[in-house]
Amino acid sequence: MRRSVTELAAFLGARLEGEGGRRVTGVAIDSRAVRPGDLFVALPGERVDGHEFVAQAAGAGAAAALVSSPVGAELPRLVVPDTLAALQRLARAERAGAAYRLAAVTGSIGKTTTKEFLVALLATTFSVGFTSGSRNSQAGFPAELCNRPEGIAWMVAELGMNHAGELDRLGAIAEPDALLYTVVAPVHLKFFRDVDAIAEAKAELIRHLRSDGLLVLNAADRRVAGFADRFGGNVLRYGVADESDLWLEDYRENGLLGSAFRLTGPLATLEVTWPLPGRHQADNLLAAATLALAVGVAPSAIPPCVTRLAPAPRRGVVHVLGGSGITLVDDSYNSSPQAARAGLTLLAATRGRRIAVLGEMLELGPDSPTLHREVGRAAAAAANVVVAVGGESAAALARAAEGAEAHHIATATEALDLLRGLLRPGDVVLVKGSRGIGLDLVVDGLRAGVR
Numbered sequence: 001m002r003r004s005v006t007e008l009a010a011f012l013g014a015r016l017e018g019e020g021g022r023r024v025t026g027v028a029i030d031s032r033a034v035r036p037g038d039l040f041v042a043l044p045g046e047r048v049d050g051h052e053f054v055a056q057a058a059g060a061g062a063a064a065a066l067v068s069s070p071v072g073a074e075l076p077r078l079v080v081p082d083t084l085a086a087l088q089r090l091a092r093a094e095r096a097g098a099a100y101r102l103a104a105v106t107g108s109i110g111k112t113t114t115k116e117f118l119v120a121l122l123a124t125t126f127s128v129g130f131t132s133g134s135r136n137s138q139a140g141f142p143a144e145l146c147n148r149p150e151g152i153a154w155m156v157a158e159l160g161m162n163h164a165g166e167l168d169r170l171g172a173i174a175e176p177d178a179l180l181y182t183v184v185a186p187v188h189l190k191f192f193r194d195v196d197a198i199a200e201a202k203a204e205l206i207r208h209l210r211s212d213g214l215l216v217l218n219a220a221d222r223r224v225a226g227f228a229d230r231f232g233g234n235v236l237r238y239g240v241a242d243e244s245d246l247w248l249e250d251y252r253e254n255g256l257l258g259s260a261f262r263l264t265g266p267l268a269t270l271e272v273t274w275p276l277p278g279r280h281q282a283d284n285l286l287a288a289a290t291l292a293l294a295v296g297v298a299p300s301a302i303p304p305c306v307t308r309l310a311p312a313p314r315r316g317v318v319h320v321l322g323g324s325g326i327t328l329v330d331d332s333y334n335s336s337p338q339a340a341r342a343g344l345t346l347l348a349a350t351r352g353r354r355i356a357v358l359g360e361m362l363e364l365g366p367d368s369p370t371l372h373r374e375v376g377r378a379a380a381a382a383a384n385v386v387v388a389v390g391g392e393s394a395a396a397l398a399r400a401a402e403g404a405e406a407h408h409i410a411t412a413t414e415a416l417d418l419l420r421g422l423l424r425p426g427d428v429v430l431v432k433g434s435r436g437i438g439l440d441l442v443v444d445g446l447r448a449g450v451r
Contacts, residue, residue, distance in 0.1 A: 001024065001025060001026060001027065001090075001094055001146050001147070002023060002024070002025055003023070003024050004020060004021060004022065004023055004024070005018075005019070005020040005021065005022045005023075005024060005063060005064045005076050005078070006020030006021065008024060008039065008064070008078060008090070009078050011090070011093065012066075012078060012080055012086050012089065012090065013080070014066070014078035014079055014080045014086070015078070015079040015080075016076065016077070016078060016079075017076065017077040017078075017079060018064075018075065018076035018077055019076050020076060022063040022064060022076060023037060023063060024037060024038070024039045024063045024064060025037035025038070025063070026038045026039070026146065026147045027039050027041060027087070027090075027142075027143045027146040027147055028040050028041070028057065028062070028143070029041045029043055029050070029087070029139050029140070029143045031050070031053035031054075031056040031057040031060065032056075034056075034057045034060035034061065034062050035060070035061065036060075036061030036062075036063075037061065037062075037063050038057075038060075038061070038062050038063060039062070039063060039064050039065070039066055039078075039146075040053075040054065040057035040058075040062040040064070040065045040066070040075075041065075041066045041083050041084075041086075041087050041139075041143070042054055042065055042066060042067045042068070042071070042083055043083055043084055043087075043139055044068075044083075050083075051067055051068075051069055051071050054067065054071040054073040054075060054077075055071075055072070055073040055075075057073075057075070058073045058074060058075040062075060063076070064076040064077065064078060065077050065078070066078045066080065066083050066086055066087065067079055067080075067083065068080055068081060068082060068083050084138060084139055087139060087142045087143065087146075088138070088142050088169065088173055090142070090146060091141070091142030091143070091145040091146050091173050092142075092172065092173045094145055094146050094148075095145055095173055095174065095175060096175070098148075098155075100129070100148070100152045100153055100154060100155050101153065101154050101155070101177040101178070101295075102154070102155045102156075102157060102174055102175065102176050102177055102178075103118060103122075103154060103155070103156045103157070103176065103177065103178040103179075103180065103291060103295075104157050104158075104159050104171075104174050104176040104178070104179050104180070104205060105118065105156070105157070105158050105159070105180045105182070106158070106159045106160065106161075106167065106179070106180070106181060106182070106202060106205060107181050107182030107183050107184065107202065107218075107224070108182070108183055108184050108185035108186075108187040108188075108198065108202075108336065108338075109182055109183050109185050109187070109280075109336060109338055109339050110182040110183065110280065110283070110284045110287070111134070111136065111158045111159075111160060111182060112133070112134045112136075112158055112312045112315060112333075113281065113284045113311055113312050113315055113316075114180065114182055114284040114287050114288050115130065115131070115156055115157075115158040116309075116311075116312050117284055117285050117287075117288035117289075117306075117309060118156050118180070118287075118288035118291060118292060119156045120305055120306075120308070120309055121288055121289060121292035121297055121301070121302060121305055122154050122156065122292055122295075122297060124297055124298075124301040124302075124305050125296060125297045125298065125301065126152075126153040126154050126296075127149075127151060127152045127153050127154075128152060128153070128154050128155075128156060129148045129149045129152040129154070129155045129156070130155065130156040130157070131144040131145075131156070131157045131158050132144065133312075133313075134158060134160070134312075134333075135158070136157075136158040136159050136160035137160060138166060138169065138170070141157060141158075141159060141170055141173070141174070142173060144157070145157070145173065145174075154295075157174060157176075159171070159174065159205065161188075161201060161202075162188050162191055162363070163188075163191050163201070164191075164192070164197070164200070164201045164204075165201075165204070166201075167201060167202065167204040167205050168204040168205075168207075168208075170205070171204060171205040171207065171208030171209075172208055174205075174208065175208055175210060176205070176208065176209050176210065176213060177209075177210050177212075177213045177214070178209075178213055178214040178215075178216065178291055178294075178295065179205055179206065179209045179213065179214070179215050179216065180216040180287055180288075180290075180291050181202065181216065181217055181218055181221075181224045181227065182218060182224075182283075182284070182287055183218055183220075183221045183224060183338070184198055184199045184202055184221060184223045184224055185198075185336050185337070185338040185339075186198075186336065186337055186338070186364060186367070186371065187336045187363065187364075188363045189363065189364045189365035189366075189367060189368075190362075190363040190364065190365045191363065191365075192365075195223070196223070199223040199224070199226075203227055203230060206227060206230045206231050207230075209231060209233070211232070211233055212233060212234075213233055213234070214233070214234045214235075214236065214291070214294055214295070215227070215228070215231045215233065215234065215235045215236070216235075216236050216237075216238065216287065216290050216291045216294070217235060217236070217237050217238075218237075218238060218239050218287065219237040219238060219239045219240040219243055219244045220239035220240050221239075225237065236267075236290055236291075236294055237290075238265075238286050238287055238290040239283070239286065239287075244265055245265050245266050245267045245290060245294075246263055246264070246265040246266075246267045246268065246286060246289060246290045246293070247263075247264060247265050247286070248261050248262065248263065248264075248282055248283070248286055249261065249262040249263075249264050250262045251279060251282060253277070253278075253279070253346075253349050254277070258273070258274055258275040258276055258277055259273075259274065259276065259277060259278070259279075259281075259282060260272065260273040260274075261282055263285075263286060263289055263302075267289075267290065267293045267294065267299075268289075268293055268299035268302075269299075270289075270299055270302055270303055271303065272285070272302075272303060272306055273307070274306045274307055274309060275307070275310075276309065276310070276311060276316070277316070277318070277346055278316060278342065278343070278345075278346040279342070279345070279346075280339070280342040280343075280346075281311065281316065285306060285309070289302055312333075313333070314330050314331065314332045314333035314440060314443070315331060315333050316329060316330070316331045316343075317329070317330045317331075318330075319443075319447055321446065321447065324423070324425050325425045325426045326423055326424075326425065326426070326427045326428075326429060326446075327350070327352065327427070327428045327429065328429045328431065328443065328446055328447065329343070329346075329347070329428070329429065329430045329431065330431055330440075330443045331343050331430065331431060331432040332359075332431045332432065332433060332439040332440045332442070332443050333435060333440075334433075334434055334435050335358070335359060335361050335432045335433050335434050336361060337361060337364075337371045337372075337374060337375055339432070340358060340361065340375045340378070340379075340432055341375065341378050343430055343432050344356060344375075344378050344379055344381075344382040344383070344430070345382065346430070347382045347383060347428065347430045348381065348382035348383075350428045351428075352426050352427060352428040353384050353385070353424065353426065353427045353428070354382065354383040354384050354385070354427075354428050354430075355383060355384065355385040355386075355387065355419075355422075355423070355427055355428065355429045355430070356379045356382065356383035356385070356386050356387070356430050356432075357387045357389065357415060357419065357429060357430065357431045357432070357433075357439065357442060358375065358379060358386065358387070358388050358389070358394075358397060358430075358432055358433060359388075359389045359390055359394070359412070359432065359433015359434055359437030359438075359439045360372070360388070360389065360390025360391055360393050360394040360397075360433065360434060360437055361375070361393070361433070361434050362434040362436050362437075363434075364393070368393045369392070369393055369396045372388075372393040372394065372396045372397040372400070373396050373397065373399075373400040374400075375397055375400075376388070376396065376397035376398065376399065376400030376401040376406075377400050377401070377402075379397070379401050379404065380400070380401040380402055380403045380404040380406070381403075383401075383404055383430075384404060384405065385404060385405045385406075385407075385422065386398060386401040386404045386405070386406045386407070387406075387407045387409060387415055387418065387419065388401070388406070388407070388408050388409070389409050389410070389411070389412060389414075389415045389433060389437055389439065389442075390410070390433070390437050391410070394408055394409075395408045411438075412437060412438040412439050412441040412442050413441065415439070415442050416441060416442045416445040416446070419442065419446060420445075420446075423446075429446070431443050
């Protein structure tokens with residue numbers, strides 16, 4: 001993005017306070033991430049208000065601030081009624097005038113990892129931009145779009161939602177050329193009546209897929225597979241043998257040391273050996289490879305590329321704690337019942353004393369106790385020791401883990417203290433939970449040293 005402050009004011013219908021000749025070359029929604037030339041967008045939030053950090057953004061070199069209320073900083077200010085709406089409008093204009101193609105990835109589970117895999121595969125053939133981390137929200141995605149690199153052929157974007165209507169708004173901005181779905185699962189049930197309602201909200205993106213675009217669907221998920229009827233263009237499927245364009249065969253697990261399998265189907269047949277453990281990771285690669293092959297990545301480019309792939313931070317990263325022989329699997333970024341069971345399956349296939357540290361899964365609505373009990377039973381089958389962290393739902397998980405040594409701990413700090421006294425050399429520890437539980441503290445504490 002390269003616009004003067006005056007041009008931005010005219011485009012957004014904003015009142016300009018201050019000098020308008022500065023050039024804006026990017027967007028920041030976090031004052032700590034401001035780069036010289038950025039437009040700092042002051043977003044109101046539940047806990048903090050971005051307007052309180054305009055002065056900090058000015059000190060970091062911001063060219064201007066987009067605000068909706070008075071601020072006292074010495075910085076050109078674009079005043080609008082709604083800063084989020086203005087940011088989304090700006091991102092939509094940036095996308096509409098761009099020559100690159102955009103691939104959107106969505107679903108309840110596996111979005112970020114599948115996006116990262118897709119970026120790596122496309123980069124073997126094309127120049128690629130991508131949304132960083134899990135910047136997939138109403139504010140995060142528009143900001144990432146405004147910061148895309150120049151001269152790219154593809155932009156890969158993860159799109160997420162918590163409520164109905166959010167993907168409709170993001171889709172209107174993204175106007176994807178390709179749209180990939182992972183799975184629909186019981187996540188955010190606090191805001192939806194059931195999983196079918198989640199699927200309906202996920203399907204909002206399809207109406208924004210360009211008519212000459214590509215829809216890539218997980219044939220193994222009946223709800224996702226049913227989206228095919230909603231698009232009149234090119235539809236590819238993955239995941240079911242002899243009924244898809246690509247699927248997995250001969251999957252061989254090597255515990256935490258990785259796996260080997262075959263990708264096969266009308267699109268290609270490829271032998272894959274890689275260092276990532278877990279069938280769920282292979283499924284993420286399958287999804288990404290289906291789209292990549294369909295848009296022009298050569299089959300021969302995929303096997304050497306995947307040997308260099310790694311999971312996204314805190315999404316299944318394996319650490320071996322020096323001196324103790326303890327293996328720690330950091331899957332602390334987020335969780336859901338389906339994802340927790342996938343992690344526990346991986347843990348069960350690994351030799352050693354197995355310890356599952358499972359944080360409460362948030363936003364599951366009235367079915368939360370039942371879903372936690374189901375995961376508790378799966379944990380007891382997979383692990384020798386189960387540590388459930390959080391409130392009453394976590395307590396229900398611990399009570400259901402019959403047959404294992406089970407503990408219910410209220411906070412991540414207390415869980416770390418427990419584990420420091422509990423762990424023994426050779427243990428294998430899986431850490432997984434919703435972000436709000438903060439189990440990254442457990443991972444970082446254990447990596448810093450086990451007493």
